[in-house]
Amino acid sequence: MAHPVDITDPRDPRVDSFRDLTTADRRPDRPGGRGLAIGEGTIVVERMIHSRYAPTALLGVLRRYDELRDALAAIDAPYYRASADVMAEVVGFHLNRGVLAIAPKPRPLDLDDILRDAHTVAVLEGIGDHENLGALFRHAAALQVDAIIVGPRCSDPLYRRAIRVSMGHVLRVPHTTVTDWDVLAGSLDRHGFHTVALTPQEPSVALSAALGAPRIAFLLGAEGPGLSDHALQLASIRARIPMTVGVDSLNVATAGAIAFYERSRERDALATSELA
Amino acid sequence: MAHPVDITDPRDPRVDSFRDLTTADRRPDRPGGRGLAIGEGTIVVERMIHSRYAPTALLGVLRRYDELRDALAAIDAPYYRASADVMAEVVGFHLNRGVLAIAPKPRPLDLDDILRDAHTVAVLEGIGDHENLGALFRHAAALQVDAIIVGPRCSDPLYRRAIRVSMGHVLRVPHTTVTDWDVLAGSLDRHGFHTVALTPQEPSVALSAALGAPRIAFLLGAEGPGLSDHALQLASIRARIPMTVGVDSLNVATAGAIAFYERSRERDALATSELA
Known part of the structure; x- marks a missing residue:
């Protein structure tokens, strides 16, 4: 007590x-x-x-x-x-x-431990804004994303404002920080993850056509610059959220929420068809 | 010049x-x-x-x-x-x-003029936060929502911060303010809109099963209190975004983005099946 x-x-x-x-x-x-x-x-x-x-x-x-x-x-x-x-x-x-x-802060979680049992993870690159970081954790918790990998050039999600905006989910959603793309790519590959880069850039497929694999890692980059070439090359596939022509891309936290939603939608549909 | x-x-x-x-x-x-x-x-x-x-x-x-x-x-x-x-x-x-x-500010648009040619609109209730208001306009512009009806107890979307957060889309997405639910309900009905209340409350159907109608009006309420009973009673159907149990509902701007995405996804699927 x-x-x-x-x-x-x-x-x-x-x-x-x-x-x-x-x-x-x-x-x-x-x-x-x-x-x-x-x-x-x-x-x-x-x-x-x-x-x-x-x-x-x-x-x-x-x-x-x-x-x-x-x-x-x-x-x-x-x-x-x-x-x-x-x-x-x-x-x-x-x-x-x-x-x-x-x-x-306790000892960081081990990347392989996190990936071993995960079905859906988000890998963040260059997300410096604490509100976006916090919002992504909140969205991950709400929409059944198993873990977040805080990748190169991100801020610390354990910063006070990020924890607050996440409604405390930074403390609950398993996450770890990995700043080396090669280490990350190796682990994702070893655990059988299909990597989906979210980008408005062509060529890309519609998000709804990109999420069939059993294990999905979403790559999400900062609003503005987007994902680095390094991250884009690492991706198994590039996916876009279909949008009105001439309108700016969505904020990264919102784009993440839509991607997570599409993934849980896909899983619900699969579960339903398996029951039928 | x-x-x-x-x-x-x-x-x-x-x-x-x-x-x-x-x-x-x-x-x-x-x-x-x-x-x-x-x-x-x-x-x-x-x-x-x-x-x-x-x-x-x-x-x-x-x-x-x-x-x-x-x-x-x-x-x-x-x-x-x-x-x-x-x-x-x-x-x-x-x-x-x-x-x-x-x-x-020019003369407000006429509600009937807005609804006449719209396929998807969002009706907001009790959204006082200018950032949420602005974000909803940005999401509407990006995700093909034709108009926004600023309903009872909302702040002014033409306020400076809302315009900024919307990236200027408050100035482009057709909108008007209507503070009387009866007036609103009458117009939506007259123009053949199916009204979908977004709410985590049961009973509700999954969002993906709620959007088949040719004309959809999403009812979106403030985070926290959610939609009023008045608004919920007006709805043709209640829809929920499937979420992890025990996690707070999403922020209203994010929930709106997901709903708008699901709607444009539905429309894309329809367009594809009509082509086939």
Whole structure:
């Protein structure tokens, strides 16, 4: 059971791990500058408690402590209770969500372990925007994508804003970071993945005609530049979302959601035909 | 041809329509407090020039004037040229995009005129978030939705941020605001629309089984509360995006994108089978 510790002095060293998060906002590669995953708000903190990122400390207002009581029973960690004002002084800004949890980052998952039992994965390249990263994790969780491989030139999905936008699913969807395309390509190939590059560039087939294989890895690149030539060459097939001529491509998180949806649609159709 | 007018004094009354946009940010119902549509950045301004929201004035740096030269040939309006600093003083903040255009709002389109020739429309309810509104217009443009009906309790899609997030498509996708469900229901019915309420609530059918009708109106509600009972009762059918159990519903703009995608997929399949 997490135990309450009342904090009345914002300078209290026991809450140093929660200090000055705005400064950390300018250093997105280093959450809190302290190598910690940070969850905000009751929904995310609850998910965090039931993930492999078990909080080692929480800071929040009294009301959130009461709301989280059931979930807090599952962990042994201090819950630093403070007024909204004291909390704002520690954190460096007023936090609407009223509760924060921190967890050290556990050892990254092994790529082969992730791929062994997966049917659908997404491989991201050059996704620097934390909102897009977070949204992709949320979409993966909702639409039955088994894992996300954070590939070359992506930001850290464990950054606070990405965790928040993902609604905590960054902490739940298995993922690992691999920055070498050759390592990635070798593993995907060894585990029998059919790689589908999502791109508006021709030549390509319609997304709905590209997803028949039992194991699919979607390659998703940043809006704007799109996938690198390296990534495109690695792909088994290029697929496009049919779009109105002359309209910009969709945002990468939206394109990902559509691809994930098409994949689960395909699987549902297969399951139905196998039953028939 | 738009003609350049150099502005060196930020207090120049000729640029009053561009003044203090941050204040307008706190009054999202009244863009600029002046009843004007405001476009930002070269892509949006170009689209604005070729829309029914023809700019009556522009304010921008020299470089953007040069970049927009071709598009500017199509309109007769002053382009107030200013340094980035003078522009920032007028507008109230530093504007990365370097150019703004304003247009009076034309008379709203007539609902019956919009519906008469449409095959797919989206009807929005309670969408207050300007980013979601803007994203829905962008998705509609990309995925062949003919029009958007801005229904009860939505924010104004002509607000600056919504226009920006939509990449200017708010200015291009036909839309009108109708706040009375009875009026809306009557018109949709009269024009033969099958209304599909997107909702995670049971009972519902899978989205892929709901879109056979020649004319489809999607009903989309705000994330969180979802569609009102009033809207749900109006629907011909309720459709869900199949999702992992226990995961929050998707953001409304993403759910909309998936629905629009499924609809264009359905249409493509029909077109193919008619050819065969």
